[in-house]
Amino acid sequence: MKINSPLEAYKYLPQTNCQECGQPTCMAFASTLIDRSGKPADCPPLIKEKKYTKKLAELEKLLAPEIREVILGVGDRIAKVGGDDILYRHKLTFFNKTKMFFDVTDTMEEAALVERVLKIQNYRKFYVGRNLLLDGIAIRAVSNDPAKFAAAVKKVVATTELPVILCSFNPAVLKAGLEVAKDKNPLLYAANKDNWKEVGEMALEYKVPVVVSAFNDLDTLKSLAKTFADAGIKDIILDPGTYPSGKGLKESFTNFLKIRRAGIMGDTEIAYPIMAIPLTAWMSGISDHVSASFWETALASVFTIRYGDMMLLHSMEPYATMPLVHLAETIYTDPRSPVAVDSKMYKVGTPDENSPVLFTTNFALTYYTVESDLASNDINCWLLAVDTDGIGVEAAAAGGQLSADKVKDSFEKSGFDIHKDVTHNTVIIPGLAARLQGDLEDKLEAKVLVGPMDSGRLPGWFEKNWPSKK
Ligand code: SF4
Numbered sequence: 337m338k339i340n341s342p343l344e345a346y347k348y349l350p351q352t353n354c355q356e357c358g359q360p361t362c363m364a365f366a367s368t369l370i371d372r373s374g375k376p377a378d379c380p381p382l383i384k385e386k387k388y389t390k391k392l393a394e395l396e397k398l399l400a401p402e403i404r405e406v407i408l409g410v411g412d413r414i415a416k417v418g419g420d421d422i423l424y425r426h427k428l429t430f431f432n433k434t435k436m437f438f439d440v441t442d443t444m445e446e447a448a449l450v451e452r453v454l455k456i457q458n459y460r461k462f463y464v465g466r467n468l469l470l471d472g473i474a475i476r477a478v479s480n481d482p483a484k485f486a487a488a489v490k491k492v493v494a495t496t497e498l499p500v501i502l503c504s505f506n507p508a509v510l511k512a513g514l515e516v517a518k519d520k521n522p523l524l525y526a527a528n529k530d531n532w533k534e535v536g537e538m539a540l541e542y543k544v545p546v547v548v549s550a551f552n553d554l555d556t557l558k559s560l561a562k563t564f565a566d567a568g569i570k571d572i573i574l575d576p577g578t579y580p581s582g583k584g585l586k587e588s589f590t591n592f593l594k595i596r597r598a599g600i601m602g603d604t605e606i607a608y609p610i611m612a613i614p615l616t617a618w619m620s621g622i623s624d625h626v627s628a629s630f631w632e633t634a635l636a637s638v639f640t641i642r643y644g645d646m647m648l649l650h651s652m653e654p655y656a657t658m659p660l661v662h663l664a665e666t667i668y669t670d671p672r673s674p675v676a677v678d679s680k681m682y683k684v685g686t687p688d689e690n691s692p693v694l695f696t697t698n699f700a701l702t703y704y705t706v707e708s709d710l711a712s713n714d715i716n717c718w719l720l721a722v723d724t725d726g727i728g729v730e731a732a733a734a735g736g737q738l739s740a741d742k743v744k745d746s747f748e749k750s751g752f753d754i755h756k757d758v759t760h761n762t763v764i765i766p767g768l769a770a771r772l773q774g775d776l777e778d779k780l781e782a783k784v785l786v787g788p789m790d791s792g793r794l795p796g797w798f799e800k801n802w803p804s805k806k
Pocket of ligand 1: 349351352355356358359360366380381382
């Protein structure tokens with residue numbers, strides 16, 4: 337039985353409210369355990385005092401996710417893979433967004449290798465206030481030559497802090513790469529029914545995570561995972577095979593569902609993160625580059641939604657990476673807390689005392705859409721993000737999170753005085769919140785203009801309606 341409320345977690349804590357964990361009370365700390373922003377080891381008395389040893393062990397067991405969480409790499413860019421508790425996001429939230437590793441090979445020229453590694457490392461896509469990134473490098477031993485593979489691994493780990501996957505079914509090649517990257521906590525890909533003994537020994541000796549692989553054979557996959565777990569290897573990732581098309585793809589998809597269902601329902605022998613390999617699109621016989629890229633992205637999208645915890649990819653064209661990073665971000669957004677920006681007054685461009693004043697809600701997607709529509713049209717203005725608990729304009733106006741009182745309150749908290757900081761004493765409100773106009777005029781003692789329903793129409797609206805007529 338797992339615990340899922342702060343009250344249940346609280347029972348296992350020292351209950352002294354000593355604040356050594358940085359929280360005001362043990363109950364507050366218990367809340368961080370449940371939302372996974374904290375871990376039992378963050379409570380010093382629980383770790384240090386012998387009398388709590390048993391409680392600590394019980395608590396860790398009760399808080400452990402159904403699907404094991406595996407950490408790849410070291411440093412700031414570690415990749416946490418797996419760690420989910422549920423099959424459907426609306427039941428709680430998904431943890432640890434699908435991690436995307438892009439391939440390089442040990443036959444690449446050094447300059448091209450470094451260039452691609454840096455391209456993967458430096459990828460950034462700005463989206464609702466955050467940068468979406470790629471997660472790591474998969475080094476494929478195409479040469480099957482230990483020395484060549486070791487040289488490529490050495491170059492990659494010297495170039496980037498990103499986690500790496502060492503890819504070969506040849507234990508001698510894997511070992512050569514591992515020797516070079518052993519301090520970087522690399523992932524070994526992969527142990528199969530032919531090499532499992534050597535690769536398993538390597539994972540144990542070097543204490544690194546490992547993938548077990550059995551193409552479309554769940555019995556062998558489970559048996560390999562169990563053998564490794566019995567031998568003391570904890571950090572296991574499953575590769576059930578990703579067939580790129582047709583009936584085989586349907587089987588691969590079904591395998592992902594079966595594994596995850598079994599893991600969540602309590603079959604601990606297979607409760608590990610799953611790796612998808614959309615890279616197989618390039619081996620499916622599609623001859624032209626764009627079509628292969630497109631199909632790889634389609635496969636990756638399928639397995640982001642069901643239940644690929646990490647994936648190996650090749651195509652780095654913007655039309656391939658952009659939809660993928662957006663999709664993963666969307667699927668893994670926590671439905672319990674909408675993505676919100678700070679509620680305050682923002683400057684768009686270089687506004688002054690004659691510039692218009694607008695407001696929108698602090699739902700990040702709404703805020704950045706409005707901000708971008710204004711900034712890209714060179715409209716200098718003041719833009720207030722009203723605190724609506726991260727809810728968009730229409731829903732917040734209907735649900736009461738966006739009211740005249742809330743807007744007044746947000747103006748006051750922002751320190752912006754509509755009567756003194758601008759000369760026109762006018763506020764422009766979203767068209768979807770038109771019903772607030774009268775109330776707002778009374779509360780703010782200001783002129784209130786109703787803007788367009790869609791912020792994309794703001795430039796045209798300003799041409800007709802601004803400067804506001806006295
Ligand atoms: Fe409670 Fe532990 Fe935090 Fe102290 S450090 S307040 S005992 S949770």
